[in-house]
Amino acid sequence: MATSGAVGAKSGTDAELFVQCLATYSYRHGSGKEKKVLTYSDLANTAQESETFQFLADILPKKILASKYLKMLKEEKREEDEENDNDNESDHDEAES
Numbered sequence: 346m347a348t349s350g351a352v353g354a355k356s357g358t359d360a361e362l363f364v365q366c367l368a369t370y371s372y373r374h375g376s377g378k379e380k381k382v383l384t385y386s387d388l389a390n391t392a393q394e395s396e397t398f399q400f401l402a403d404i405l406p407k408k409i410l411a412s413k414y415l416k417m418l419k420e421e422k423r424e425e426d427e428e429n430d431n432d433n434e435s436d437h438d439e440a441e442s
Contacts (some may be wrong), residue, residue: 367391367398 368383374395375387386408392401 367401370395370398 367388371387371391372378372383375384375390377384377387385405389405389407392398392405393407
């Protein structure tokens with residue numbers, strides 16, 4: 346079982362290198378560079394904009410205000426309601442034919 350410990354240590358090292366690479370890239374390309382800090386926004390922007398880190402976009406979403414999110418939900422619901430109304434009108438027109 347000594348090999349599983351070596352594999353675990355290797356995986357830990359790989360994870361550390363990955364996090365270091367993500368942090369370095371985010372820091373260099375982010376806005377926190379002027380303040381000498383790495384921010385969540387820097388990480389989220391990296392996930393959204395870098396093809397290499399795109400797979401993290403769901404894990405590191407960009408922050409939005411709750412009010413903007415609620416507004417988006419209302420707009421989506423309104424659009425769905427309009428689509429349903431249009432579908433119902435089409436069904437009604439077909440029934441009359």
